[in-house]
Amino acid sequence: MTAVTAGTAAEATMETTAEGFEAAFDAAVAADERIEPRDWMPEAYRASLVRQIAQHAHSEIIGMQPEANWISRAPSLRRKAILMAKVQDEAGHGLYLYSAAETLGTGREELLDKLHTGRQKYSSIFNYPTLTWADVGAIGWLVDGAAITNQVPLCRCSYGPYARAMVRICKEESFHQRQGYELLLALSNGTPAQHEMAQDAVNRWWWPSLMMFGPPDDESAHSAQSMAWKIKRHSNDELRQRFVDICVPQAEALGLALPDPDLRWNEERGRHDFGAIDWAEFREVLKGNGPCNEQRITQRRRAHEEGAWVRDAAAAYATKRRAGSVPAEDGVRMMEATA
Amino acid sequence: MNDAPVTAPPRAAALALGDDALVLSHRLGEWAGHAPVLEEEVALANIALDLLGQARILLSLVGDEDELAYLREERAFRNLQLVEQPNGDFAQTIARQLYFSTYQLFLYRQLAAGDSAFTGLAAKAVKEVAYHQDHAAHWTLRLGDGTAESHERMARACGALWRYTGEMFEPVEGLEVDWRALEDSWRESVAGVLERATLTLPDGPRSGAWRAGAGRQGLHTEPFGPMLAEMQHLHRSHPGASW
Numbered sequence: 001m002t003a004v005t006a007g008t009a010a011e012a013t014m015e016t017t018a019e020g021f022e023a024a025f026d027a028a029v030a031a032d033e034r035i036e037p038r039d040w041m042p043e044a045y046r047a048s049l050v051r052q053i054a055q056h057a058h059s060e061i062i063g064m065q066p067e068a069n070w071i072s073r074a075p076s077l078r079r080k081a082i083l084m085a086k087v088q089d090e091a092g093h094g095l096y097l098y099s100a101a102e103t104l105g106t107g108r109e110e111l112l113d114k115l116h117t118g119r120q121k122y123s124s125i126f127n128y129p130t131l132t133w134a135d136v137g138a139i140g141w142l143v144d145g146a147a148i149t150n151q152v153p154l155c156r157c158s159y160g161p162y163a164r165a166m167v168r169i170c171k172e173e174s175f176h177q178r179q180g181y182e183l184l185l186a187l188s189n190g191t192p193a194q195h196e197m198a199q200d201a202v203n204r205w206w207w208p209s210l211m212m213f214g215p216p217d218d219e220s221a222h223s224a225q226s227m228a229w230k231i232k233r234h235s236n237d238e239l240r241q242r243f244v245d246i247c248v249p250q251a252e253a254l255g256l257a258l259p260d261p262d263l264r265w266n267e268e269r270g271r272h273d274f275g276a277i278d279w280a281e282f283r284e285v286l287k288g289n290g291p292c293n294e295q296r297i298t299q300r301r302r303a304h305e306e307g308a309w310v311r312d313a314a315a316a317y318a319t320k321r322r323a324g325s326v327p328a329e330d331g332v333r334m335m336e337a338t339a
Numbered sequence: 340m341n342d343a344p345v346t347a348p349p350r351a352a353a354l355a356l357g358d359d360a361l362v363l364s365h366r367l368g369e370w371a372g373h374a375p376v377l378e379e380e381v382a383l384a385n386i387a388l389d390l391l392g393q394a395r396i397l398l399s400l401v402g403d404e405d406e407l408a409y410l411r412e413e414r415a416f417r418n419l420q421l422v423e424q425p426n427g428d429f430a431q432t433i434a435r436q437l438y439f440s441t442y443q444l445f446l447y448r449q450l451a452a453g454d455s456a457f458t459g460l461a462a463k464a465v466k467e468v469a470y471h472q473d474h475a476a477h478w479t480l481r482l483g484d485g486t487a488e489s490h491e492r493m494a495r496a497c498g499a500l501w502r503y504t505g506e507m508f509e510p511v512e513g514l515e516v517d518w519r520a521l522e523d524s525w526r527e528s529v530a531g532v533l534e535r536a537t538l539t540l541p542d543g544p545r546s547g548a549w550r551a552g553a554g555r556q557g558l559h560t561e562p563f564g565p566m567l568a569e570m571q572h573l574h575r576s577h578p579g580a581s582w
Contacts, residue, residue, distance in 0.1 A: 061377070068371035075573045076405050076582040077361075077398075080368070081391050087371045088384035095377055133573055133582075183582075191580050299372065307375020309492070310429045313485025314376075320484065 029230050034160035037103040045229055048222065049159050050104050051120070052231065057097035058115045058122035060090045062296050066130040067139060075133055079183065083136060086176050093169050100161040116301045124282065125212050127290030134187050134194075134201035140180010141254075142202070142209040142247070148173050149243045150213065153233035162231075181250065188255045195255075202251070203259040210274075211282045213240040244272050348400045348456030349513020351417065354407075355555055356457070356514075357397030358418035361408055362563075363439060364390035365570055366426055375429055382474055386436070389467040396460055409574035413557070413564050420554040421503035423563040427496065430482055430489070434496035436475035437529060442507045443468045445524045449516050457514070476532045483536025490537065497533065498541045505545030506554055 021040040028035060035041055064087050071087065074080035098108040114120040125143050130136065151173065154166040187198035214220055214236040226232040234242075244263075251258050262275035284290065367387035374380040398404040421439055426432045447468055450461035482493040508522040530540045553559075574582075 064372045064380070071368040071371055072365060072569050073573050075409075075577070075580075077391065077395050077408055079582055081388060081395070084368055084371070084384055084388050084391065088381055088388070091377050091380035091384070095381070098377075186582060190582075191577065193577060194580055303373045303375070306373075307429065309486070309488050310375035310379075310482070313489030314481045316485045316489075317481040 029158050032156075032158075032230070034163065035158050036160045044225070045231075046104050048226060048229070049162065049231060050101055050106055052222075052226075053097055053101040053104070053162055054106070054111045054114070054120050055122060057094050057101060057111065058120060059126065060094035060097060061115075062122040062126045062300060064090045065296055065299060066126055066128070066292075067136060069130045070133060070136050073133070074136075079136075082179055086140075086179070089172050089176065093172070096165045096168060100165045103161045112304065116297070116304060118288070118297070121286070122296075123212060124285045124290065125208050126296060127285050127292045128204070128208050129292050131204070132197050132201060134184065134197040135205065137180045137183035137187060137198065138201035138205040140176055141184055141250070142180075142205050143212070144173050144177040144180060145247065146209045146212040146243055148177060149239050149246070153239075154231075156230075156233060158230035181254070184254055184256065198254075199256050202256050206259050207277065207281075210240055210243070210277055211285075213237070213243065215279070215282070241271055244274050248272055350401045352457070352511050352513035353397050353400045354417040355511045357394050357401075357407075358416050359422050359439070359443075360390040360397065361394035362416070362418045362566070363422035363435075364388075364394060365566065366422065366424075366435075367432075369426055370432070379429075383432075386471050386474065389464075389471065393460070393464050393467070400456070405574065409571045413559055413567055415557055416559065416563070416567075417555050417557065418559075419503065419506055420560050420563075421500065421507070423554070423559060423566060424500060424503065425562050427499075428492060429478075430492040430496040431499065433475055433478045433482060434493065434500050436471065437479050437497075437532065438500060438504050438507075440468055440471035440475050441525050441528050441532075442521075444472045445521050445528070446516060449521065450514070453515055455515055479532050479538075480536045483533070483538045493536065494538055497538060498543070501541035501543050502545055509555060511555060 022042065025035070025039070025041055025045075028039070035045075067083060067090075068087050071080065071083055074083050098111060101111060102108065111120065115122065125146075130139070148170060151166050151170050155163055155170060157163040157166065184198050184202075187194040189195075214223075217223060217235045217237045220236050223232065223235060227235070247258065248263070248265075260275045262273065264273055266273045285293070288294070364387045367383050367390070370383045370387075371380065374383055394408075395404050398407045401407070419439075421435060424431075424435060444465065447461040447465040450457045451465050479493065482489040484490070507525070508518050510516070510518050526540070533540055
């Protein structure tokens, strides 16, 4: 009997403690305090963040592909340099975000494996092809624009490491977005063929960009909980509306039309009304049936598989150094040996 | 490059150095999205950007950078055959980087120490190039002294590109360089890195695909034509357009 009593007491204490942790967590979120890696957090909060941050990281990595597709064909050296720098930044953003995810107790290897096996997703937008040079501008203006609209509120996300990563990423994304806009402006004001190229790209990227905000609020599985936890600050539809309202005057300034006959100013709402999104297409792309899903994941997997021997070599080399069989380099630059 | 050269830089020399940087930058840009590890996506793009920056300065010394990059044909390019070689596997890319960045390092050190139209540019570039050489040397060590497979691949890559190393030391008109000293420093440095990487300096001929110095005379290898076709096609499709 004694043992049972003791056990019950211990269980009761644990329960009280867990309740205490949960109350402290809820209070911290309510007070807009940041949750940090060593703080207690509900398992579902942790899982939800891992899912979102991993998907965000994967999007940066897969998102390199449609733009890298034009590096070797960029039409001027200045544009080529801008594009290379942008794709490099995206790899860097992926690295920040994998690091943020790792503070939640997962690892980059594990996350990449989930990406490669389709168990974790990336943004649907990167399953569309870049068919002309103008697509590079449309991605900068619309895709990065939508990403920024989504991500600026994440700078106030309740999870500290994610929020801090977003501050850095948003600064660079804003820069990319302006460059994309400027690229499109140059085309729009260029020759008739260039103008047509720009319009065609906007026609093809507009709707997929609106889909980046996710399903409508009444169909969004994770939204309510994410908002309660202050991971998300605004609903999908609210952010989408905000994006449309930002883009309309920008499109006018560019001299390019947005491909939506139902798009018009609504005096009463003080916002733009816009046409219906093709959610059937969105679901198909999410299911893996978009124009480039297969190609994107195959290229990513191939880069990883073909790079395995390189990673193995680096690991073997590091092991030899640790074992002390060869003198450690200790960060001594090779240049000192060859200078 | 704030300090403008007093005399116009020798065209042949600026084109030779500019084309080397332009073409190698292009090849490295082809790695984007294909690198073995994310850190190398960043590193290879970083090196490509440095080289593109050097190319833009050098080409601008003799004309319009875009006209020179996009409207010259294969026979008018003056780059080394080494830098136009396809990326191959990561070992081949690293071997190409080791050979070329070591060459650029000692070449720019000499130019930075001299007094010519290239002094200012070389002084700036030598810092970037030292980083490139460091990156290549460290990967040569990891691959050479990593696993049996990586050792084998690195040895093969160093051997395959060896024939293109002779042309680096053919004098270029307008470059005041001690070519003999450059070659000696280069050989000593590369041999030292390879030795530490448990590899040996290849000993085959170094005459290039035609003869030593062919690239500098516009005689290139076959992979270069398709590379240029890809690089130039959009620019050439819209004559007179600005981007």
